[in-house]
Amino acid sequence: MEHPYLFFVKLFEAIGLGHFVHGNVHVLYMWVVMAILILLGWLAGKNTKLVPEPVQNVFEVLISGLEEFMVEITGEEGRWLFPLAASIFLFVFIGNLIGLVPGFFPPTANLNTTAALALVTVVFTHVIGIKYHGAKYYKHFIGPVWWMIPIILPIELIGHAARILSLSFRLFGNMMGHELVLGILFALAGAFFAPLPIMALGIFVALVQAFVFFLLSVMYFTGAMEHAH
């Protein structure tokens, strides 16, 4: 679904890159989200003080809240995973929220973006597993007894494929659905008041979906760190 007017697409058309951005709106808006995040991070970390300034204060509350929440799930040994988990949360959250601004397209409403995020998460769970268990990580895949290997192994592999798909489809479906409902309401019911409740719900959906993505990836990390059952 192409929006009627997207600021950054028009900008890129003006400098002669229109044919690229028309096919890849999500890539362009992913760059926008990246720019926003880098800018915010630079603002927050520019001059950190013991008595924080407002921007630093907001970030400290956010980051320490998330970290406490995550360490509660993973235990103390999982604290080094926090940078990846928090980047996922912040990226998905800003990516979802940006869709509420007129002229912006949420990059998470495209399956390519969400599949990339989910792939990073699930591949990283295996990296963690190999890091923690070494070659013994294969025991996660073969079940408790040897004669059940032909049944358990495909089941586990299907389960891991389902993780990628469920992470990516859930986020994509929610954001795409939100965009679609908004588009239909704008077309049917006029531009001002009818879509307003949906946009208010959109804030909630953005937060919940970012949180669910964050939480599930943390849970998968934890599962890779545990011993084989």
Next chain:
Amino acid sequence: MKKETSKTIRELAYYSSLGLSVALSIFIGLFLGIWLDEKFDTKPVLTMVFLGLGIAAGFRNLMIAAKRSRKL
């Protein structure tokens, strides 16, 4: 955030994601079976086998969730 609230939120997110993973496991198994059948020209056999495996994988998620909820 209070300890009890954060636990509730965690449970909520986990259990709400359970249904989707069950459905997706079944469909992954089914489509894998169909694809392998076309590859090896063994029309209904591998579809059935992998559909069964997919259903088993889906229900394994439920079993793990049940085990977790008993432990918590």
